[in-house]
């Protein structure tokens with residue numbers, strides 16, 4: 001049974017902060033961010049937007065591009081996110097409600113809706129669950145949406161890796177774009193490289209240290225951390241990323257009985273989780289060296305320098321240019337969109353090949369996903385003959401050209417939630433209407449409207 005992505009759509013907010021503006025304000029050499037990390041712009045949410053409007057806008061765009069697909073055909077709406085706005089009501093339920101504003105009340109009555117959360121890899125989990133469902137029910141279709149707002153503390157090392165956006169995918173049998181056939185390689189380890197603990201007073205059970213007599217004591221600890229922004233350790237998160245992706249790649253080879261093959265050589269393009277533009281190229285050399293230990297430059301002083309020398313070599317730059325660079329084009333203009341980053345890379349790669357008119361039918365794409373906390377999944381897809389038909393009607397590259405630059409003061413006000421007026425007016429999209437503050441049984445309920 002061939003199952004996979006039939007169509008792709010996206011929603012990226014229409015305002016951005018140029019990375020040079022941020023660099024100057026923070027006394028960072030702009031070349032470090034531009035040449036060192038590949039950053040150009042950070043897409044930012046305007047005051048009327050959140051992860052729910054982005055999710056609904058991406059799903060709406062997907063359905064508009066596929067007018068033969070009706071709400072009754074959609075059996076599942078699965079959302080991948082790590083920016084949930086409610087601990088009980090999922091973004092998938094909000095999204096379904098917003099779509100019904102367009103398609104009619106209760107038109108998604110029999111559609112299942114749920115969110116999937118595991119840092120940046122939640123949308124991959126959502127997609128794989130949707131694929132398993134369609135494999136068992138080939139006449140049914142699912143919509144998978146990745147929606148996230150990567151917001152870091154001001155002046156932190158994560159600040160220049162912020163971004164926002166959503167990607168929506170239609171999952172069907174006999175899809176026009178990509179078929180996923182191989183077994184998935186997985187690697188998981190429970191670590192604290194990046195996480196978002198809730199702000200609360202927690203009563204903790206503390207175990208005593210008496211050797212003979214195990215006892216517990218309840219202790220109150222105030223955890224006063226802002227929920228939107230993560231607690232993280234940048235260089236340690238990179239270490240976790242490298243460890244997980246190399247382990248998952250090894251597992252992928254084992255699961256597919258390809259231990260004697262250099263698997264990545266068969267991949268036309270490589271889609272990795274890109275928390276910032278150059279993360280893929282700054283880590284994939286570890287997999288290349290794992291496959292080809294003879295490429296290590298033994299003239300360098302120690303093992304670390306030997307790896308670094310290879311990462312700068314012409315041979316490796318050729319791999320980057322051919323297999324990774326197409327996925328970076330959109331990332332540099334948008335920033336981190338957490339669960340959606342790997343799919344933004346996919347969209348960027350396919351848009352690139354659509355522009356160059358290169359025939360990529362029947363080629364394989366390699367996916368290397370990562371989510372902090374931490375898990376990596378490695379899997380492959382085969383490009384289908386009609387893949388261009390499933391592409392968004394408006395190229396993401398054209399849409400990104402229309403994005404409006406904002407200044408540092410506006411960025412600061414948006415970040416601190418002090419901005420009072422919208423930077424750019426909503427147009428043909430869902431926007432926040434209001435959040436209920438007074439009716440006791442509805443306090444916190446979020447209401448949205450479609451603005452023509």
Ligand SMILES: CC(C)(COP(=O)([O-])OP(=O)([O-])OC[C@H]1O[C@@H](n2cnc3c(N)ncnc32)[C@H](O)[C@@H]1OP(=O)([O-])[O-])[C@@H](O)C(=O)NCCC(=O)NCCSC(=O)C[C@@](C)(O)CC(=O)[O-]
Nearest residue numbers: 029031032035036119120157158234235237238275371372
């Ligand atoms: C990612 C880090 C750690 C980067 O940390 P950093 O300190 O900004 O950068 P760096 O020192 O690691 O690298 C800077 C690069 O710029 C170069 N450079 C320096 N100066 C110049 C210059 N003048 N001209 C040209 N180049 C220059 C420098 O040489 C170096 O290049 P390289 O070593 O590769 O050759 C930081 O931004 C951070 O803390 N980010 C947030 C966490 C993060 O993104 N971690 C990534 C892995 S974890 C992950 O992906 C999961 C995540 C975060 O998405 C969350 C989730 O799963 O939910």
